[in-house]
Amino acid sequence: MELNLDSEVLKAYGYNKQNIKIAQIGTGLINRTYLLSTQAEAKQYILQNINTSVFKNPNAIADNLKKIADYLFKRYPDYLFIKSISTINGEEMALVNNEYWRMLPYIPNTVSLDVLSEPDQAYEAAKQFGKLCRLLNNFKASALEPTIPGFHDLAFRFDQFTSALNETSKELKAQAKYEIDNALEHKYILDYFKSYSHRADFPDRVIHHDTKISNVLLNSKTFEGICVIDLDTIMPGKFISDLGDMLRTYLCAFSENEIDLNKVKIRLSYFEATVKGYLSEMKNILTDTEKELILFSGRYIIYMQALRFLTDFLNGNRYYPINYPTQNLDRTKNQFKLLQEISANEKELQSIIDENL
Known part of the structure; x- marks a missing residue:
């Protein structure tokens, strides 16, 4: 070629x-x-x-x-x-x-995974992302320029959704009625975040913002974490961007492209490994407010991603590549099912967090 x-x-x-x-x-x-x-x-x-x-x-x-x-x-x-x-x-x-x-x-003798196959891999990845954030704890986040303004700004994403809702066709609006209602009902997630956003102990940090498993290098033999890669989105942000993105992408065995919603389940062992890996580096620097929002970080990012997929569907699929016309709508359904799984397992998930704090 x-x-x-x-x-x-x-x-x-x-x-x-x-x-x-x-x-x-x-x-x-x-x-x-x-x-x-x-x-x-x-x-x-x-x-x-x-x-x-x-x-x-x-x-x-x-x-x-x-x-x-x-x-x-x-x-x-x-x-x-x-x-x-x-x-x-x-x-x-x-x-x-x-x-x-x-x-x-x-970097020789390393591997970048597209799919997690063991909880230990989630642990190592979460540890690497946490380590980078910890080492940059005293770096002035405001010295960095946002490389994608509004990237993980849920208020901005909700505004984009409402604009798309107002401008879309009647046909697309009817097709997505259930997901639109779901999006509006979950606006409490945005309101909840706003109630915390101005707290003094909820700082901006240097955040990677794209913590999927493929963005960390592991030792090709032992799968021990080596370093973080794909650094274009490093910029000021809240800790929930990194941890929340890990929870969104590590917990389910299937990606947002899975259309069988019965398969969209949380793997508790992967949740525990992710939390343990991240807190092994970040536990001593997270503030009380940040610790309070650990589980919420998953809700925040999953809801935001559901909004982004739904917005793109209503806009005529301009941003995310698709293989069929309703793929972004199916991705939206997938993310709302994952959000539902967080709520259904909340007690056990919070218990795992508390044991590791």
Whole structure:
């Protein structure tokens, strides 16, 4: 397959198509990713194209990561933080034909999973995301620029939903009536969050914001956590973004694309592993308010994602890739079933949290 890679991109890093092998890798939906293998040095690198439709200001990503890398290098030099490799001109990214590219070191003997198969994997991933947040506890979050403004802002997502509801066709509104009613009934989640949002002990932290299992590298043999990857969305946020996204994506054996809602169940062993892994790093720095909102973090992110899928359906499926016309509506149903599972198991889930605090 002919790879769509401009030779000027390689030239920016001192390579060309004659002295390097190129293979497209990864399952991410946002950025194009390549594995580069140098023939003379026998080294490997990751090369990524930044999707400027999603990340409107790529320079904010580069600036954020440089600030964090400098901070961690000075205070925790042994921590593996994957920083961009500079171009031959000393720049953080290469700009070629109005496209932004960055090169990263390839970490050998590691694996990135698309699906969790053991609770221990959830533990290791949650521990790695918690560790990064802990190490950056004293870093001033306000020094970072949001790379996707409003990304996990539930009030913003609810406003988007209501706008779509007002503008959609009668046909789509009728088709999604049950899910629309469900979305409106669950607005209490947004109201509950607002009642906490101005508390002094509910701080903005440096948050990854995209903590799915594929965004952490594990040892390819032992599956021990090595480091966090895909750092484009690191920006100021609440702890609930990271933990909530883990709860949304780790607890069920099936993704949001599963249409058999009877399969959408919470795996208690994965919940316990995720909570234990995260709290093994974050327990001593979480505030009383944050500890109170641990289980709520799952509700917050699941509800937000349900709103986003439903909004996209009402807007005519403009954002999320679909394989059939009602897929975003089915994804919405899936997320509301997962939200229902949180409520159905609330007592046991809270008990697990309390045992680990």
